Amino acid sequence: MPVTTLTRSCGFIREDEEKGQEQGLAWEEFKRSWDVLQEDEEGSLQSVVATIKQQQIRRRLLRDTDTIQRGIIRHLFIVIDLSASMLEKDLRPSRLELTLSLAETFIGEYFDQNPISQLGIIVTRDGIAEKLTELSGNPMEHIRVLKEKKLKEAAGEPSLQNALETARISLNHVPPHGSREVLVLFGSLTTCDPGNIFDTIERYKREKIRCSVIGLAAEIQLCRTMAKETNGTFGVVMNEPHYKDLLFELVTPPAIIATTKAASLVAMGFPKRIAERAPSMCMCHRKPVLGGYVCPQCSAKVCELPTDCDVCGLALVASPHLARSYHHLFPVKNFVEVKWEDVVAGHGEHWCFGCRSMFEQPPATGQMQRASDRFKCPECQQCFCLECDLFIHEALHNCPGCAQR
Structure with missing residues (x-):
């Protein structure tokens, strides 16, 4: 496989080996956060409080409250880089551990703000891509996978093209009223691809798949071009709080692309919850479980909501899920x-x-x-x-x- 070296615009400057072995790298040193607080001449922490307040004001000024058409039925794949570059410790405690931790928090917030949407996880290492979870609306399943030990074993080079193609194939069945999105958390400066990755970008443009990239190392021209061509977003992490800000900006549903054909009516089912004395077969896990929901169209049983019925394909939701998704269409105006x-x-x-x-x-x-x-x-x-x-x-x-x- 050819190894494509990507354009690098900035990097980290290390100390020489002797000094690094004796003192250690700057980001590996132990720091006590309370030592950062600076008191003023009167012994007050008013300046620190004022700084935090200014950061909160900046966050509210950057908030997007425009009344625009957004795709509230989202289908998102998170692509996580598990190459050797993720073992770097420029982000505490390391790029990989911070990424997995923020991904867990992001998944919980994503389903809280987008309850009728779906999400899947793909990882790439050693030149291959592996789909860990399929598109589903169960956040606990995704979080459980992120906590597995094998996800913390980073090695080799990533394959950005293989990961994008895996996500594209899985998004082919998404109905026209659902948005197709891919979020790449990329820590490497190279990618090991089997072909021309720009062909994959062209397929993303044709199939209206939005690809956003968060770079952990440096600004990469390929990633910026890919995000721009597919109407996604691109950002480079400066520190841990900035990483979280870039990631959580993607919780809000993006605006619908002008060329997307919007559906006027979407068929949905509102199943009833059943209580059982004996377990019965669940169609989503193919095993006997106690309790669940019954599809109003084909009477198939599913475990949780929201989801798509595995028998008839009907979208199954609860009325509170629609109510919680409604606020994205008519957000509260900025004060x-x-x-x-x-x-x-x-x-x-x-x-x-x-x-x-x-x-x-x-x-x-x-x-x-x-x-x-x-x-x-x-x-x-x-x-x-x-x-x-x-x-x-x-x-x-x-x-x-x-x-x-």
């Missing part, structure tokens, strides 16, 4: 920051409408430029603190002031 000048002029409330905590007093005249601690809903004109703002947009997805009105 507007109330300036300190408006607070001094008497505009705005003194208590948070959400948690009923009292806002802080306006600062001195010379400190009016720092960020305010209150934000107003543009619809109901109620004021909320920063914590309630983040909770409403990231978890609740409904404004309490608008709901009360």
Whole structure:
């Protein structure tokens, strides 16, 4: 197999061998996180609190709340690089362990925000690709696979083309109303492919498969081109928190591609849960289990929801799943920051409408430029603190002031 060396735009500078053997590498040294906290002249941690607050404000400013058409029935494959490059320790405790840990958290958040979607896992090492889990809506099965010991055995070179082709073949059966997505967590600078990977990219474009890449080592021209051609996203990890931010940006469903033919009606079934005294055959696992759900179309039994009936192919969901997916189509609008000048002029409330905590007093005249601690809903004109703002947009997805009105 030919080994394709990818373009590298940055890298890590190591110390010489003697110094590295004596002192160890910078990212391998033990650090105590509490030593990073810096007190001011009065012995207060106010500067640290202000820094955290600024990071939260930046996160809310980057939030996407545009009312656009999104594909809420998603079919996503996560491709994890298990090559020898993932054993590097530039990310603590290592690239591989951090990736598996964040992948577990991502899967839980993905199904929490996209309950009627499906997900699968593919790994690549030693020049081959292996599908660990098929597309399914059971998060516990995917998390169980990620915790297996064999997933922590990294070796050889990855094969990006084999992994993409494996995902493409599995996404062929996805109905037209479902989005097709591939997320690649890539830590290597090379890929060992059996053919021309640009042919695979052309197939992705024709079949409307969106491919997003998160690079753990450096910016790679091939990965950037692939993400751009397939309407995906591309990012390079700078540190552990940035890795998590890049990964969790993909929890929200992407906008539907303009050329995608949207379906006006989608057939779905709402099965009834049954309680049994004796186990009966489950069609999804092919073994006797106690309890489950009965398909309203063919009366086949399945274990969990949401899923597709293995007998008739009907999408089986529960009504709460549809309700939890609805907020992506009509997100809560971004709250507007109330300036300190408006607070001094008497505009705005003194208590948070959400948690009923009292806002802080306006600062001195010379400190009016720092960020305010209150934000107003543009619809109901109620004021909320920063914590309630983040909770409403990231978890609740409904404004309490608008709901009360």
